[in-house]
Amino acid sequence: MSFTIGDCVIGLEYKPFIIAELSGNHNQSLERALKIVEAAGEAGAHAMKLQTYTADTMTLDVPDGDFFISDEKSLWKGRSLYELYQEAYTPWEWHEPIMKRANELGMLCFSTPFDASSVDFLESLNVPAYKIASFENADLPLIRKVAATGKPMIISTGMATLAELDETVLTIREAGCEQFVLLKCTSTYPSSPENSNVLTIPHMRQLFNCEVGLSDHTMGIGGAVAAVAHGATVIEKHFTLSRADGGVDSAFSLEPEEMKQLVIETERAWQSLGTVAYGPTEAEQPSMKFRRSLYIAKDMMAGEMLTAENLRIVRPGMGLAPKYHELLLGRKVNQDLKKGTAMSWSFLG
The missing domain is CATH 3.90.1210.10 (Antifreeze-like/N-acetylneuraminic acid synthase C-terminal domain)
Structure with missing residues (x-):
């Protein structure tokens, strides 16, 4: 089931593939976005991931009703969806310089498209892979269009029922894509360890016969290490320079030293799995x-x-x-x- 994205191999026989998610942590500054890329490279992340949308491609400019966030527990309470996406989106003209800087630092760079126009735009940049967000994992027309590009896909499974996931995977395969990863994901921000359910990872691998991983919104790196111990080959974490700087996703993002530890400790977890063995090893x-x-x-x-x-x-x-x-x-x-x-x-x- 293993496959490559660029020069990185995704599979159980290889160290975990670590993705640093930029999301809206650039705080509408290209200079800051590039610094985040540089910090991710220094921390050892293998890929930088963007999100490709505008407020208009994501939602409607309606300030109330269904389009207003009133959930008391939400980080974004009191804001309209349109206002939130206006602040969080990454300007499309920034994509090329961000991707170029990531590549210069030895990282892959790809993105999450949210509609057909963003897929076309990302194809013009020749991205090496695509990510599908949890909230779009049931958008079969979008998934069909992405799968038809022939590029590897990484799909977050947050909120999806087993029946919905089966439909998604069937759509991907019918479009000719076999190089894909399903990421266990809990779509709360931040997520709690108790709601992470990483034991789903080996079950998902067995059911869908594909690579699996974790898109992790918990604080710290414990969930990611546990996921690798249960067969995760890809780990995705939101990333920022400092949570104190604020921003739409900063509260559940890793800082540079934490990202460095994530890279180190998930690789150690992977190395420690080994095989079933008794008696003294050669080292012993x-x-x-x-x-x-x-x-x-x-x-x-x-x-x-x-x-x-x-x-x-x-x-x-x-x-x-x-x-x-x-x-x-x-x-x-x-x-x-x-x-x-x-x-x-x-x-x-």
Whole structure:
């Protein structure tokens, strides 16, 4: 199931693919956007992701009713959708310089399109892949258009029922795309660890026979590390220079040092999985000598009997195994033995 995006391989045999999501954290400054790209590159992220829309392609300019955010728990309470997207959107003319800077720093750069016109625009920039947001994972016409580009796809699964996901995956495959990743995602901002349900990741891999990952809106990196331990091959996190700078997504975004730790710790988690193994590894062989074994604890004369005082279980491990201790007690030795001699069967009369 593994495949490549640019020069990065997505698959269980390879370290996790880490995506830094810019979203609206540029705070309407191209200079800040480029600094975020540079910080992501320095932190070790493998890709930078943008969002491609305008307020007009996303929603209607209606300041009330269904288009007004009144949820008390929302970060964006008291604002209209149109106003929010006007602040959060990344101007389309910024895409090329942002992508160029990311590429210069060795990162891939792609985007989330939200309508057909944004797909056409991103195709003109020859993006290496596409991301589908959770809120669009049931927009089958959009998914069909993206899949038809032949580029790899990464799809967040937030809120989607199993039946809806089945429809989405079927649409992707019918359009000829087999190189795709489903990201477990909880569409709350921020999300709580309790609502992350990363155990869904191996289940999703088995059901849909594809690569899986996590689009993570929780604070910190614990959820991402847990996801990698359960087979996630892609991790996406919102990223900013400093949460204190504010912005529409800043509250649940990682800062540079946290992103660096995410890259390091998810790779360590992946490395630690290994295979099912028992017994000493090759790396452990030198440590075998420090196990416990049977040693002569007092100087002994030939014909003397082994007792709990003169035959002890101690480190290192060059003598007979501890399991023989009781068997040997009461037996006589056939030669003089010095204290500190590793016990051997050859010492018995």
